[in-house]
Amino acid sequence: MNEILVKKNLTPVTKLIVVKNPFVAAKAEPGQFVILRVRENGERIPLTIADFDREKDTVTLVFQEVGLSTILLGKLEVGDRILNLVGPLGVPAELPDSGTVVAVGGGVGVAPILPKCKELYRRGVKVISIIGARSKDLIILEDEMRACSHELHICTDDGSRGFKGFVSDKLKELIDGGLKCDEVVAVGPIPMMRATCETTRPYGLKTWVSMNPIMVDGTGMCGACRITVGGKTKFVCVDGPMFDGHEVDWAEAWLRAGMYRDEEKVAVESCQCGGGK
C-alpha cells in the first residue's frame, strides 16, 4: 500500500508519482484530492488527484517542491512507500454533459485540471484548453492535455513558448475574438485563478476554480481550510475544492495561504534535505 510505482521529473521542481492505493483508486473522481504525510510528525499535505486507474489500483499525484513536506516527498524513489495517504476527499467536480468548456491551467495547476478535461472529453463536451507557466521548461503534461482537448493553447510569461503573457490574457483574447463557451474551469496559483475570474466576470461567464488552502484534518473539523464564498464560510476539504470563482473572497484566501510562509522558510533552511535541490 502507498508504494511509489513510477516517478518522473516533469520540470526541475515538479514531480509526478504513481502510487499504489486500491481504496483511493476505486472511488476517485475528477476534482477530488488526497491528504498525505511523508513522515511521523510531518504535516499533512493535500494534493489533487491528477489521474487514477481502477484496474491497476493506482493514483497519480503531481506536486511542486515548494516547502519542506513536498521536498521530502520528492526525495522518495520508486519502491518507497508514503507513510499515510487518505482519500479520495472533497466533492467531485460538477461537470456538464454538453456544450463547450474552457479549461485554464497555470503551472502545477495543469495536473488537477487534466482529469476534468479527460472526463469532459469522454462525455463529448468541447474542451478548449489554455495552459501556461513562467517559461517553456515549466510547462507540464502538454501531451496528456492535448489528447483530451479539441484546442490547446500554450502560454508563457516570458514568451519562450506560445502566447507571451498570462493564461488569463489568452482567455480574454479568445473571448474578444468571438469564442463561445458555456463555462470556464481554472486551476493554478491564487493570483492566476483570481485574474481568470476577473477576466470572465464582465462577460458573466460562469467560472469554477479549485482551491488548495492549508489543510489539517481534511474532514471539516479543524477549520484550517476555511475560505469565504458568497459571504459565507466554507471548508474547502468538505465543501470543495471547486467553487464559483466570482464568489470567492480572494484577498482573504491569499492572506490565509501565506500565513506560515516564514515558518516554512525556516523549516526548509534548517532541514538537511538540500532545500529542494
Ligand code: FES
Ligand atoms: S482541513 Fe480541517 S476543516 Fe478542512
